Amino acid sequence: RYQPLPSFWREYTFNSTRFRYNEINNILTKSPKTKDGFLLTETLGCRIKYEYEKQQPPQRKKVILGKIIDNFIKQIFKKYNIKTEGKVFEYKNHKIYLEPDGYDDKNIYEVKKMTYPQLPERYLLQATAYMYFFQKQNTYFLVFTDEEFTIIEFNLQDNYLQELFKTIDNFFTFLPNTNECKFCEFKNKCKYYKDTTEYINGLKV
Numbered sequence: 001r002y003q004p005l006p007s008f009w010r011e012y013t014f015n016s017t018r019f020r021y022n023e024i025n026n027i028l029t030k031s032p033k034t035k036d037g038f039l040l041t042e043t044l045g046c047r048i049k050y051e052y053e054k055q056q057p058p059q060r061k062k063v064i065l066g067k068i069i070d071n072f073i074k075q076i077f078k079k080y081n082i083k084t085e086g087k088v089f090e091y092k093n094h095k096i097y098l099e100p101d102g103y104d105d106k107n108i109y110e111v112k113k114m115t116y117p118q119l120p121e122r123y124l125l126q127a128t129a130y131m132y133f134f135q136k137q138n139t140y141f142l143v144f145t146d147e148e149f150t151i152i153e154f155n156l157q158d159n160y161l162q163e164l165f166k167t168i169d170n171f172f173t174f175l176p177n178t179n180e181c182k183f184c185e186f187k188n189k190c191k192y193y194k195d196t197t198e199y200i201n202g203l204k205v
Helices: 007-018 021-028 047-055 060-079 121-134 158-172
Strands: 037-039 087-091 094-098 107-113 138-144 149-155
Touching: 047 158, 060 107, 087 121, 094 121, 107 121, 121 138, 121 158
Parallel strands: 037 094, 107 138
Antiparallel strands: 087 094, 138 149
């Protein structure tokens, strides 16, 4: 459903500059993740890429920007009595930390800033995990582009649940996730790299 940009997005747009670099260390330490577990987003990615990143961490600037945006969104949700506290669950002797953007008694809420409002499978698996472990039936994606705001409803589905656990199991058994290959910064050195480029009429898409 297409709607004008809501007031809380304008609040984010015009007030995000109030975050200063002296707040960054505080923001970075608020995550419940510890060395004895994994973030859900890590388990939905590629284990081979994860191991490379431990040797060559992502740019700190990108990490800081993501944390600032997440922190601001959570502050806005709290104004509307939407819970933002993460939880830890144990799956096959592994601790997985789940941090949805927000949730209430019935729903999960995820905010995504995208170029166009089409959700990749990884986001759907992420929402499936949140619904399964938090015992919710629906996820509402609040998707923002530069020009529009879209609400996309997604329900808990058996096929995505099966794919979710398959993906997590692959992560813990050190199997590569070739869905991550296309934009992976380590593809030139990874022996598992698979060219997943798609072509239409001879042109890359």
